[in-house]
Amino acid sequence: xxxxxxxxxxxxxxxxxxxxxxxxxxxxxxxxxxxxxxxxxxxxxxxxxxxxxxxxxxxxxxxxxxxxxxxxxxxxxxxxxxxxxxxxxxxxxxxxxxxxxxxxxxxxxxxxxxxxxxxxxxxxxxxxxxxxxxxxxxxxxxxxxxxxxxxxxxxxxxxxxxxxxxxxxxxxxxxxxxxxxxxxxxxxxxxxxxxxxxxxxxxxxxxxxxxxxxx
Numbered sequence: 001x002x003x004x005x006x007x008x009x010x011x012x013x014x015x016x017x018x019x020x021x022x023x024x025x026x027x028x029x030x031x032x033x034x035x036x037x038x039x040x041x042x043x044x045x046x047x048x049x050x051x052x053x054x055x056x057x058x059x060x061x062x063x064x065x066x067x068x069x070x071x072x073x074x075x076x077x078x079x080x081x082x083x084x085x086x087x088x089x090x091x092x093x094x095x096x097x098x099x100x101x102x103x104x105x106x107x108x109x110x111x112x113x114x115x116x117x118x119x120x121x122x123x124x125x126x127x128x129x130x131x132x133x134x135x136x137x138x139x140x141x142x143x144x145x146x147x148x149x150x151x152x153x154x155x156x157x158x159x160x161x162x163x164x165x166x167x168x169x170x171x172x173x174x175x176x177x178x179x180x181x182x183x184x185x186x187x188x189x190x191x192x193x194x195x196x197x198x199x200x201x202x203x204x205x206x207x208x209x210x211x212x213x214x215x
Contacts, residue, residue, distance in 0.1 A: 006181040014166065018189050021162030024155070025148045025197070028084055032091030033141055039092070040099025040137075041125065050100050057093040065090070065154045073158055083152070083160035090151055091144040098140030102133030135209050142201045149194040153186065163189045 007014065039057075043049035065086065072082035106129050114124045130137075156164030163186040170182030 001177060001181065003181050003184060006178060007185060010185070014163075014185055014189060017161070017163045017166055017186075018193060021149075021152055021164070021190065022193050022197075024080075024083055024087065024161055025145060025152050025193075028087035028148060029091055029141065029145055031084075032088045032144060033095055033137075035088070036092045036095030036140070037099050037130075037137060039096050040103060043096075044100040044103040053096050054093075054100065057096050060089050061093050065151045066157060069154060069158045069160075078159040080160060082158045083155035083162075086155070087148050087152060091148050094140040094143040094147070095137065096140075098136040098143075099133065102136035103129055105136070106132045135205070138201065138205055138209070142198060145197050145201070146194055149190050149197070153190060163193075 001009075036057075039053050043053040068086045068089070069082050072085055076082055076085065110128055110132070111124055114128050119127065152160075152162050153164030153167055155162055156168040166182050166186030166189070170179045170184075170186065173179045173182070
């Protein structure tokens with residue numbers, strides 16, 4: 001069976017796996033973004049706190065994904081739970097690091113001017129600092145998403161959702177007539193999803209970043 005024939009015969013299952021893969025990555029990125037930006041807000045003003053945040057999230061990223069999921073299985077079981085936890089943890093480093101860099105890069109004179117007209121610290125953060133720090137934060141989100149697209153494939157090891165199941169089925173049946181087709185279909189699906197997500201982030205950047213900041 002050729003690759004195109006395989007795609008035609010399995011397109012419904014492949015679309016389901018692709019949807020589950022994209023959904024898992026998207027939901028984990030939302031959680032990782034909220035947590036990562038919060039960590040950046042809490043730590044960026046103090047050098048030791050920023051270093052601790054960056055070092056901790058860097059350490060998490062050094063743990064092999066297969067080992068991470070394997071360690072989580074006895075704690076939370078198989079399926080969605082270990083996938084969500086692992087992906088969220090792996091997505092933190094680029095967001096935390098870029099949030100800290102972005103917030104530290106805000107012109108202090110703008111913050112002082114906002115303070116001078118009576119803005120509270122929370123209002124300065126929401127109206128001045130976070131909007132100006134958004135471009136590097138978005139870059140961190142884009143980098144984290146590309147990473148998670150590949151890491152999410154390992155979730156199939158713990159019976160998780162996504163295109164990794166297609167890849168693992170192919171690897172598990174090496175020598176069969178469709179083994180290569182399964183691995184190729186899963187891999188190409190992940191690459192296409194990664195490109196679509198990146199294009200969406202480019203569009204989001206154009207919609208949410210003013211021309212003055214982009215320039």
